[in-house]
Structure formats: C-alpha cells, structure tokens
Amino acid sequence: MSTATGIAVTRRAPWAWLVLGLAGWIAAYASLTPFADMVVAALGLARETRLGEALHFFVYDTPKVMLLLTGIVFAMGVIHTFVSPERTRALLSGRRLGVGNVMAATLGIVTPFCSCSAVPLFIGFLAAGVPLGVTFSFLIAAPMVNEVALALLFGLFGWQVAALYLGLGLVVAIVAGLVIGRLGMERHLEGWVRDMQATQPAEFEAPAIGWAERIDAGAAHVKQIVGKVWPYILLGIAVGAGIHGYVPEDFMASIMGRDAPWWSLPAAVLIGVPMYSNAAGIIPVVEALLGKGAALGTVLAFMMSVIALSLPEMIILRKVLKPPLIAAFAGIVAAGILLVGVIFNATL
Amino acid sequence: MKNVKVLGSGCANCANTLKLIEAVALAKGADIHLEKVEDMKQIMMLGVLTTPGVIIDGKLVHAGGVPARAKVESWF
Numbered sequence: 542m543s544t545a546t547g548i549a550v551t552r553r554a555p556w557a558w559l560v561l562g563l564a565g566w567i568a569a570y571a572s573l574t575p576f577a578d579m580v581v582a583a584l585g586l587a588r589e590t591r592l593g594e595a596l597h598f599f600v601y602d603t604p605k606v607m608l609l610l611t612g613i614v615f616a617m618g619v620i621h622t623f624v625s626p627e628r629t630r631a632l633l634s635g636r637r638l639g640v641g642n643v644m645a646a647t648l649g650i651v652t653p654f655c656s657c658s659a660v661p662l663f664i665g666f667l668a669a670g671v672p673l674g675v676t677f678s679f680l681i682a683a684p685m686v687n688e689v690a691l692a693l694l695f696g697l698f699g700w701q702v703a704a705l706y707l708g709l710g711l712v713v714a715i716v717a718g719l720v721i722g723r724l725g726m727e728r729h730l731e732g733w734v735r736d737m738q739a740t741q742p743a744e745f746e747a748p749a750i751g752w753a754e755r756i757d758a759g760a761a762h763v764k765q766i767v768g769k770v771w772p773y774i775l776l777g778i779a780v781g782a783g784i785h786g787y788v789p790e791d792f793m794a795s796i797m798g799r800d801a802p803w804w805s806l807p808a809a810v811l812i813g814v815p816m817y818s819n820a821a822g823i824i825p826v827v828e829a830l831l832g833k834g835a836a837l838g839t840v841l842a843f844m845m846s847v848i849a850l851s852l853p854e855m856i857i858l859r860k861v862l863k864p865p866l867i868a869a870f871a872g873i874v875a876a877g878i879l880l881v882g883v884i885f886n887a888t889l
Numbered sequence: 890m891k892n893v894k895v896l897g898s899g900c901a902n903c904a905n906t907l908k909l910i911e912a913v914a915l916a917k918g919a920d921i922h923l924e925k926v927e928d929m930k931q932i933m934m935l936g937v938l939t940t941p942g943v944i945i946d947g948k949l950v951h952a953g954g955v956p957a958r959a960k961v962e963s964w965f
Contacts, residue, residue: 626938626953653953658939660898660929665938737933857898860929 555753570608577601591787599782606696606774611763613692618762621653622755626662633671633679638722641675646714649682650707660857667730668737674722681874682714685849689770690820697781697828705885706841713845713877720873729866770821777825784832797835799886806839806882810875813846817854823847838885845878890920891965896932897925897941905955906941913958919965 577600586593629652633645654662659680666676686707695703727735797805823844830840855867862870893910897903907925914921926932935944939953945964 630938654939658953661932661938661940664929664933665936668933733930737930 555756559756566608566612569604573601573605573608576604595782595787599778602697602778602781603775606693606778607767607771609696610689610692610770610774611767613688613695614766615759615763617651617688618759619755620651621762622750622758624648624652626652626654626658626665629679630666630669630671633666633675634669636672636675638672638674638719641672642678642715642718642722645671645675645678645718646682646686646711649679649714650686650711652679652683654683659854660861663858664734664737664861667734672722673727673730674718674720676718677721677870678714678718681717681849682711685714685845686710687820687848689766690844690848693774693777693820693824697777697824698831702837702841706845709841709881709885710845713849713874713881717870717873717877721869724869726866726869729863729869731861731863734861770819773821773824777821777828780825781828781832784829797830797839799836801836801839806842806886807879809839809843810846810879810882813843814850814871814875815852816847817851818847820844820848836886838882838887841885842878842882845881846875849878850874890922892922892924892946893964894924894926894935894944895941896935896937896944897927898929898932899927900940902955903941906943909955909958909961910943913961914965917962917965921965 577597580600581588581593581597584596586596588594588597629648632648633641636644663676663680666679667673671679691703691707694706797809827840827844830843831837850871855871858867858870893914895903895907895910897906903925907923910921911923913919914923926935932940932942935942935949937944937949937952941951941955942949942953943951943956950964951960
C-alpha cells in the first residue's frame with residue numbers, strides 16, 4: 542500500500558488504522574523465525590552450511606531490524622508532535638545547572654531536531670535565558686541518543702545494549718554540560734551572540750492538532766527516516782551475515798578486543814572524532830568490528846564519538862563559539878565517551 | 890504583493906522549501922517577492938529557533954522542516 546492511501550485512511554479513522562498497523566506489526570514480528578527457516582529451506586540450503594547460516598542470519602535480521610526501526614521511528618514521530626523546540630526552550634529557560642542538565646539531555650532525545658538547526662537553536666536557547674552548560678547538554682544528547690541508533694542497537698545486539706547506550710549517552714551529555722557550565726565559558730561566545738541574549742524571540746503559535754494529525758506525523762517520520770537509512774541497514778546486516786558465516790571470530794580481538802593494548806580505546810575515540818556519519822551509516826562498521834571480536838565498550842565509544850563529535854559540526858559552531866570553547870566542548874565530550882568505554886570494558 | 894522570506898543556513902531542507910514556495914506561487918499565480926536569508930545573525934534577529942523558517946509580510950508562519958504543500962497553498 543502506498544503512503545498516500547495510508548494518510549487518506551488515517552484522516553478518516555486514525556485509531557482503526559493504528560490498531561490494524563499494530564496487529565500487523567506484531568504478527569510479522571512473531572513470524573520472523575519461521576519466515577527465515579522457510580526461505581532457507583525453499584532455497585534447498587541447510588543451516589549447518591556456511592552459506593545457509595549466513596543467509597538465515599540475513600533473512601531473519603533484515604525484517605526484524607526494519608520492523609523495530611519502523612515501530613520506534615513511528616512512536617518518535619508521534620512524540621515529536623508533543624514536544625516542539627519552542628516548548629523545550631520554555632521548559633529549560635532559567636533552569637539551574639544540575640536539574641537543568643538532566644532535563645536538557647532528556648528533552649534532547651525527544652525534541653524534533655535537524656542538525657542544520659543546531660546554531661539557531663543554540664543561540665535561541667541562550668537568548669531565552671537557558672544557561673550555557675544546560676544548552677550544551679541538549680546539543681550533545683540530541684544527535685548522540687537518537688531513535689535510529691537505539692532501534693538498530695536493539696535489533697542487532699539486544700535491548701540491554703540499547704538501554705546501556707541510552708543511559709551512558711545521557712550521562713555523557715549531562716556531565717559534559719555540567720563541566721562546561723562550571724567552567725564559566727560565556728566569554729568565549731562570539732560577541733554578536735552575547736548581544737543577542739537581550740532580543741525577544743518571535744511569537745510562534747503552533748496550531749492545535751488532533752490525533753489524526755499526530756498519527757500522520759508518525760507515518761511521515763517513518764517515510765522520511767526509514768526511507769533514508771534502509772540502504773545502510775541492508776549493508777550493515779549483509780556485512781554482519783558475511784562475518785557470521787565466514788570470518789573467524791577473533792579477527793579483531795588482538796587490536797580492539799578486551800585483551801588489546803591500553804591505547805586501543807583512546808585511539809578508537811580519537812579516530813571517531815573527525816569522522817562524520819549518522820547512526821545508520823556507522824552500524825555496518827560496528828557490526829563488523831563486534832563480529833570480529835572487538836570489545837563492546839571500545840566499539841560503542843567509537844560509535845558515540847563518530848555520531849556526537851564531527852568536524853563539519855565544529856566548523857558550523859565556530860560561527861558562534863570562539864576556539865577555546867570549541868576545544869573545551871570537544872575535549873570534555875571525548876573524555877566522557879572514553880570513560881564510558883573504560884567502564885564498559887571493565888564491567889562486561 | 891506578498892513579501893516572503895525563507896530563513897536557513899543553506900541546508901537541503903531550506904533549498905527544498907524555497908523551491909516549493911516558488912512552485913506553488915507560480916501555480917497559483919500569486920504575486921510574491923521571494924527572498925532567501927542565509928546570514929545567521931539576521932536569522933536570529935528575526936527570532937527563528939529552527940530552520941528553515943518562513944516569514945510572510947513580517948509574520949512567522951512556519952519553522953523547522955519543509956512545510957507540507959497544502960500548508961504552502963494556504964498562504965497564497
């Protein structure tokens with residue numbers, strides 16, 4: 542069914558459409574294993590063979606990850622209709638460090654946010670009296686802890702890994718924002734940004750919307766996000782399937798495994814800083830590294846540093862921040878990520 | 890004549906918004922003066938929090954993402 546008819550249907554009966562979709566989703570999720578068994582058997586392959594095992598992995602994981610991604614992205618699209626950046630800003634305005642950082646990092650996950658809006662949001666928050674450290678907690682959490690990363694980690698490595706990534710991402714954003722706030726770096730904002738703190742934001746009245754529109758928004762979010770990331774996911778799972786069937790398990794163990802030299806983790810974070818990719822693009826790499834015996838902490842730290850810190854982002858932020866503040870931002874976030882990696886590798 | 894400003898730092902969504910408004914105005918035969926505002930300082934002066942934003946005759950009518958075609962049509 543095309544999306545156009547889907548939207549037409551929701552306009553008439555949003556709840557019926559939602560229940561139908563949910564029932565279909567559950568039915569599909571429940572038949573993942575039989576479906577994969579069937580495909581492998583239909584091709585006349587045995588699961589005991591390498592090709593059979595790789596293929597089973599692929600036809601099981603692809604629909605599973607796509608289902609999880611669709612479900613989570615849809616839910617996030619609906620949540621977005623409740624939380625606008627304007628509302629988040631009003632909630633954070635005048636908050637103190639501490640409570641403000643926790644709220645900012647949490648709201649960073651659910652506030653609709655496009656990376657091209659990073660600078661106007663940053664200035665808009667400061668202008669409305671949101672403290673610098675609190676603003677940074679928001680800006681760090683928003684790209685790092687996103688629904689695509691969570692859905693993919695959930696689908697490929699289990700909910701425990703997704704929950705750990707969520708929790709540790711929040712911790713890094715909160716602590717980094719707290720440290721930046723304590724350093725009192727307001728003087729390292731560009732002059733025109735400081736002047737801006739006195740201006741009044743434009744009145745923008747969001748139109749009242751009902752559930753039909755909220756469900757439409759969820760569907761539109763799925764179309765936009767899943768439509769963009771599916772090739773990366775296919776690639777990631779194909780890489781994973783190949784590793785599953787063919788590559789020896791401990792291929793990466795000596796460089797990035799738990800018994801790797803001490804510099805392995807800092808090197809992974811450092812390499813990740815200038816790299817730029819979204820969550821979907823990095824997943825094939827993550828899958829490949831883990832499959833070859835790399836340690837989970839090292840791999841997650843690498844993933845966080847690729848998504849949360851990037852050269853293009855620094856260049857955009859340079860318009861509003863002076864170099865010492867950019868350096869502090871990158872240094873503190875990288876240190877936080879490093880700590881996460883150390884804790885992960887030590888405890889798991 | 891309507892004065893339309895599209896505010897944005899030049900990302901893909903901003904360009905798409907501009908194109909959409911141009912196409913809709915042309916299709917409806919509306920008389921508009923379309924202007925692109927890319928300077929971050931000016932964008933902030935106009936009080937926009939998320940880009941792309943659209944201002945018509947001094948009033949902010951849309952912010953954050955490409956507007957739906959039906960929404961654009963309602964402006965002209």
